[in-house]
Amino acid sequence: MTFREFKSEAENVVEEALKRSSYPTVEFNLSEPAEEHYGDLASNIAFQIAKDLRRPPMKIAEDIARLIDLSRSNLIQDVSADPPGYINFRLNYKALAERLLPSIQSSDGVKVADLGKGAKVTVEHTSVNPNKALHIGHLRNVAIGDAVYRLLKHSNYNVKVLNYIDDSGAQVADILVGFLHLNYPQEPPSDVKFDHYCGDTIYVKVNEMYEQNPNLLEKQRQILKELEDPASKISEFAKSITSKILIEQLKTCWRFGVRYDCLNFESHIVHSRLWDRVFKELKEKGIVKYAEDGRLKGCWIVEVEGEEEGEEKVLVRADGTTTYVAKDIPYAAWKIGLVEDPFNYIEYVKQPDGSPLWATDLNQGFKKTDFYGAEKTIVVIDVRQSRLQRIIKAVLSQLSKGVEDRYIHLGYAVVSLSPQTAKEMGFSEEERLLHMSGRKGIYLNADDVLDALKKKALEETVKRNPNESLEWCERVSESIAVAALKFDLLKQDLDKIVIFDLNKSLRLEGDTGPYILYSYVRACRILEKADEEDIAPTTTNINITTPTEKKLLKDLSKFDLIVEEAARNLSPKTLARYTIDLSTSFNNFYESAPVLSCSDAAIRGTRLMLVRGFKSVLGKAIDLLGLPKVERM
RNA sequence: GGGCCCGUGGCCUAGCAUGGAUCAAGGCGUCGGCCUUCGGAGCCGAAGAACAGGGGUUCAAAUCCCCUCGGGCCCGCCA
Numbered sequence: 001m002t003f004r005e006f007k008s009e010a011e012n013v014v015e016e017a018l019k020r021s022s023y024p025t026v027e028f029n030l031s032e033p034a035e036e037h038y039g040d041l042a043s044n045i046a047f048q049i050a051k052d053l054r055r056p057p058m059k060i061a062e063d064i065a066r067l068i069d070l071s072r073s074n075l076i077q078d079v080s081a082d083p084p085g086y087i088n089f090r091l092n093y094k095a096l097a098e099r100l101l102p103s104i105q106s107s108d109g110v111k112v113a114d115l116g117k118g119a120k121v122t123v124e125h126t127s128v129n130p131n132k133a134l135h136i137g138h139l140r141n142v143a144i145g146d147a148v149y150r151l152l153k154h155s156n157y158n159v160k161v162l163n164y165i166d167d168s169g170a171q172v173a174d175i176l177v178g179f180l181h182l183n184y185p186q187e188p189p190s191d192v193k194f195d196h197y198c199g200d201t202i203y204v205k206v207n208e209m210y211e212q213n214p215n216l217l218e219k220q221r222q223i224l225k226e227l228e229d230p231a232s233k234i235s236e237f238a239k240s241i242t243s244k245i246l247i248e249q250l251k252t253c254w255r256f257g258v259r260y261d262c263l264n265f266e267s268h269i270v271h272s273r274l275w276d277r278v279f280k281e282l283k284e285k286g287i288v289k290y291a292e293d294g295r296l297k298g299c300w301i302v303e304v305e306g307e308e309e310g311e312e313k314v315l316v317r318a319d320g321t322t323t324y325v326a327k328d329i330p331y332a333a334w335k336i337g338l339v340e341d342p343f344n345y346i347e348y349v350k351q352p353d354g355s356p357l358w359a360t361d362l363n364q365g366f367k368k369t370d371f372y373g374a375e376k377t378i379v380v381i382d383v384r385q386s387r388l389q390r391i392i393k394a395v396l397s398q399l400s401k402g403v404e405d406r407y408i409h410l411g412y413a414v415v416s417l418s419p420q421t422a423k424e425m426g427f428s429e430e431e432r433l434l435h436m437s438g439r440k441g442i443y444l445n446a447d448d449v450l451d452a453l454k455k456k457a458l459e460e461t462v463k464r465n466p467n468e469s470l471e472w473c474e475r476v477s478e479s480i481a482v483a484a485l486k487f488d489l490l491k492q493d494l495d496k497i498v499i500f501d502l503n504k505s506l507r508l509e510g511d512t513g514p515y516i517l518y519s520y521v522r523a524c525r526i527l528e529k530a531d532e533e534d535i536a537p538t539t540t541n542i543n544i545t546t547p548t549e550k551k552l553l554k555d556l557s558k559f560d561l562i563v564e565e566a567a568r569n570l571s572p573k574t575l576a577r578y579t580i581d582l583s584t585s586f587n588n589f590y591e592s593a594p595v596l597s598c599s600d601a602a603i604r605g606t607r608l609m610l611v612r613g614f615k616s617v618l619g620k621a622i623d624l625l626g627l628p629k630v631e632r633m
Numbered sequence: 634g635g636g637c638c639c640g641u642g643g644c645c646u647a648g649c650a651u652g653g654a655u656c657a658a659g660g661c662g663u664c665g666g667c668c669u670u671c672g673g674a675g676c677c678g679a680a681g682a683a684c685a686g687g688g689g690u691u692c693a694a695a696u697c698c699c700c701u702c703g704g705g706c707c708c709g710c711c712a
Contacts, residue, residue, distance in 0.1 A: 029651060036652070050692085057653095078689085079680090084654060084693090169712055197705060224711070311635085317710040325712050386637065387707055408688085413638075414706080433704090458635065476696080480674090492646065497705070504661080508674050511646080511660045512681060518674050526671050569650085577647065580659080591667095591676045611671090 001099045001111065003557040006045045006075040010041050010089045013076070017067035023049050023060065030089075039080070039088030040554065041498040046085040047415040057085025075099070093280040093544045093553060096605065100557050102539055104613040110620040113564045116157030122335055122371065125380040126253060126260070129305040132199025133169040135443035136253050136438050136500050137415040143489040144412055145380040146258045146626045147572035154568040155623060158369050160261040164331070167242045168267040171203070171438075173223045175245075176238055178202035181219050182209065195248035196445060198241070204441035230271055247349070252350050252446050257482055259627050262371045263348055263359040266327065270361060271431075274330035275322060278313075286313055287398045288295075304387075306396050313391055324390045332392050336406050337373025338399055347372070376406050378570065383411040383495075410570055412494040417444070418501035433499055444500070453481035456506050456516070461633060479628040484512030485629055491576040511580055516622065517630055519583035524631045526595050530608055535596060537612060538605025545603060548589040552610055555585045559617050562625065572625065578623045586614050 017195045018025060028045035046061035046619055053060075054321035068079050068087075077092040089484075103109040125145020128138050145161070153159045166172075173196050178184045182205070192572075202203045210217050226234040246263075269275075282288045288300045291312075298318030298413070304311055315326040344365035357366070380388065389409035397403040414435065417427065422434040427442045436443040457477040465473060475537030488505055489498065508514040530536075543552060568573040595611060598604040622629050 002680085020662085027651095031651085034654060034657085044653070047693090056691090086654065166712080171712075294711070299711095304708095311708070314710050318712075321711070322711085327712095382706095384636070384706060411638095416705090433705090457674095466673080486660095491637095496646085497639075504645085507661080509661090510674095512673055512674085518672090522672065522675080529671060573647090577659090583657075584659085587675060590671080594671065596671050632662095 001104070001557055001560050002075065002096055003554065004101075004561055005099045006089075006091055006557075007060075008097070009073045010043070013068045013070060013073060013079075014043050014045060014064065014087065016069065017064050020448055021064055023064070024052060026052065031087065033086070034471075036551075038082060038086065040091040041089045043087040045087065046081075046088045050085065053377055058083055061085040061087050075580070076317040090552075091554065093444070094542060095543045096557060097542045097553055098610075100553065100604075101609040101613050104556065104616045105609065106612075107616045107619050110559065110616050112154045112620075114151060115564065118156060119376070120150055120374045121157045121159045122374040122377045123152070123160050123380065124157060124164055124335075124378070125149075126248055126249075126258075126265075127166070127381070129166050129169065129171045130245045130249065131170065131175045131202050132245070132438055133193065133195035134249055134446040135436060135438065136446060136449055137443065139256065139446050139449075139485065140412060140415050140489045140498060140579070142253055142256060142258055142565055143381065143486045143626070144410070144572060146256075147490055147568050147575075147624070148378065148380065148410065150438055150624045150626055151567040151572065151575070152564065153568075155563070158515050160374070161259065162262050162264055162335075163260045163357050164264050165242070165246060166266045167238070168218065168227055168270060169321050170224060170237055172242055173220045174206045174224050174226065174515040175202055175241060176234070177216060177220050179237075179241070180208045180223075181216060182206065182542065193248050193251075193447065195245045195252075196447070197258040198245055200439065200445070203438065212287065228492075230267065235267075250349070250357075253271075254601050255450065255478075256446070256484070256486065257628055259351050259353055260357055261353060261355075262345070263357065264331070265360050266439060267488070268332050268343060268360040268362050269334075270327065274334060274339060274342055275326065275341060276329045278333055279326075281399060282315075282395070284455055285396060285398065302391065302395055314498075324590055325391055328388070328392050329395055332377070332379075332396055332407060332599040333399070334372050335374060336396070336398065336403065338401075341367070341369070341372045343372075358579070376405075376408060378410050379409045380410045382413070382414050384414070386411055400600075410494070413497045415443075415489075415498040415500050418504070421500065421502045423500065433497075445501070448506075449502070450481050450485060452502065453484055453506055454478055457481050457484070457508065462558065464633075468504065476630055476633050480508070480514050480517060480633060483517050484508060485513070486517065487513030487576060487625070489571045490625060493573055495570075513627055516579055516583050516618070516627070517633060519586050520615065520618050520622065521630060521633050522590055523586065523611050523618070526608075526611050527615065529596055530611075533596065535604065535608060537608040539609075541602040542606050542609070543600075543602040544594055544606060548585070549594045549607065549610060552582075552585045552589045552614065555582045556610075556613050556617050559621065566624075575621060575624060579618070579625065582618060582621065586618070 008031055026048040028043055028048050030041045030043050031253050033039055033042045046057040048059035049060050065079055065081035066086050070076050074095050075092050077090040079089050084086050123145055126142050128134055149159050184202050188194050226232050263371050288302055291297050291301055298315045300316035301312040301314050304313055314323055316322055343360040346361045346365035347356045348359035349357050351357050393407050414433050416433040419431050422428040428434050454477045457480040461473045461477050519587045562578040595607040
């Protein structure tokens with residue numbers, strides 16, 4: 001918001017000084033010094049010049065610093081050359097406060113850079129097979145996808161969120177086998193959600209039975225065959241089951257604070273014959289080849305860039321059916337507008353935030369242009385799918401130039417169970433982390449984890465709020481649980497495996513979501529009391545004095561730079577880390593700079609503005625991460 | 634066998650894109666402090682002294698390059 005201006009002022013004065021000097025023009029950068037006491041920004045320009053001229057950097061830094069003219073700068077307090085050759089700039093905190101604080105007294109004033117200029121982008125995430133409940137691993141996908149959506153939307157992209165529903169695969173047939181051939185009742189026990197029932201009981205049991213009873217596998221194949229006809233009785237039955245599961249899954253996602261724009265059903269993509277059109281073009285352009293002989297005789301295959309011969313991927317089997325990856329190609333082509341839209345759209349359900357959730361349909365509904373033909377499309381899927389995603393992208397690139405930049409696979413490492421949790425749950429006795437498996441029943445259901453977190457938060461909330469109703473405490477605890485889990489899944493690098501430990505992840509202290517919420521609540525309390533005591537913020541006589549005030553102010557001023565970085569790199573982690581840092585700065589300020597009891601009116605008023613500004617900025621950061629907010633806890 | 638990713642104090646992580654400053658930063662855990670002060674889900678301090686190992690590039694490497702080791706994932710006419 002203004003750190004950006006400080007930075008560009010510093011850039012300008014260095015460039016101008018360089019022009020006035022006898023030194024050659026070079027590229028340089030400005031970064032924050034390792035230690036606060038060096039200043040607020042440092043230029044490495046002297047090192048860059050020293051490299052070319054083979055002269056001591058310190059001398060060069062001194063020469064340039066001497067030529068720097070600050071007369072037209074507002075936010076630079078002073079500048080110095082320091083060993084071994086840095087040019088350090090210090091912020092004029094009073095000027096920064098006067099510029100920044102009035103603008104962020106309400107959340108409307110907290111602006112984010114316009115990166116998107118309204119460009120149409122789709123983000124696909126969640127995409128859980130509709131035969132089971134979401135587990136903790138799925139939640140990483142959901143949290144990342146939702147945060148990316150929020151980051152892009154606020155950076156002025158026109159973002160639509162897609163959720164791909166594979167309603168015609170073998171996993172769905174497995175559930176049908178359970179109902180039709182193992183006589184599972186169609187209603188779950190009264191205290192069990194339908195998605196849990198299908199996933200925890202039927203899916204796992206059916207897969208166990210396949211091993212003992214090969215006949216059952218034959219039944220599954222039969223069901224799959226019958227599912228190909230959308231008008232068949234079994235298709236209708238499948239649809240009723242998958243819809244029931246899907247709605248339960250959506251409830252979990254809504255509980256997690258997530259929304260979507262459109263459900264894309266695989267069965268619709270298959271029956272739309274999109275594949276035929278794309279396949280025809282792939283053949284005409286020679287992108288797919290027919291294997292005349294060899295191991296893959298009779299198949300249509302593509303070569304995979306960067307892989308050895310003999311590693312070709314089959315798109316169409318010898319029997320004429322399409323493979324998994326082939327099914328994704330027309331869908332991806334649809335997303336970026338390489339094919340016409342064959343779908344109608346119906347309003348599937350109203351979401352808790354009031355927005356409609358649309359779904360593809362082949363018969364009824366309207367035509368809509370919102371969901372296909374995006375400038376960029378981002379698909380959030382774990383890294384195990386990287387090779388397939390690369391193949392899809394490569395095939396599309398051959399159909400149309402420029403697809404490389406428009407089709408983006410956002411991969412992330414999986415969530416695994418810690419040895420302790422694996423033992424506690426009775427999944428394993430080994431001292432190593434355990435990968436989850438829906439088929440084997442090795443996972444923790446998302447709802448169960450949230451419930452456990454909520455229970456823990458509730459104990460604390462009730463203890464701290466003896467005068468509040470149980471309903472109130474429950475509501476707050478639910479928010480704390482969601483914030484804790486979501487933040488835990490967002491805060492680390494996408495390339496790193498999340499080792500989920502039931503006990504450790506139930507933490508409410510330290511680098512956690514509750515820490516952030518707690519900081520927010522503290523700010524709310526101060527503002528509430530200030531209101532009661534009729535203490536108004538200063539707007540004319542701003543006075544920044546202490547180190548913790550300065551640090552908080554500086555952190556606030558960086559918000560838009562951080563959001564920009566996070567949005568550009570599709571990196572929720574970047575914002576998550578900032579949010580912790582900002583909260584820490586506030587808590588330090590809170591300990592050392594009393595607001596309401598401060599006797600100096602100007603200082604008190606300034607601090608109050610800082611608290612308000614903090615509430616606005618942190619509130620925005622919380623929104624962008626997709627965490628729930630609470631005003632008391 | 635080929636490809637991708639990870640390896641930072643006892644444990645978990647940030648920093649790596651764009652190499653630089655005397656102490657490489659947080660959290661957890663351990664030990665010790667801080668409520669007559671806006672809420673202690675907080676703050677302060679201490680101990681531990683660590684960028685997997687080796688080589689290279691550079692005035693300067695946790696960061697770039699190469700090799701080795703350890704761990705994970707992917708490599709099906711399954712999805």
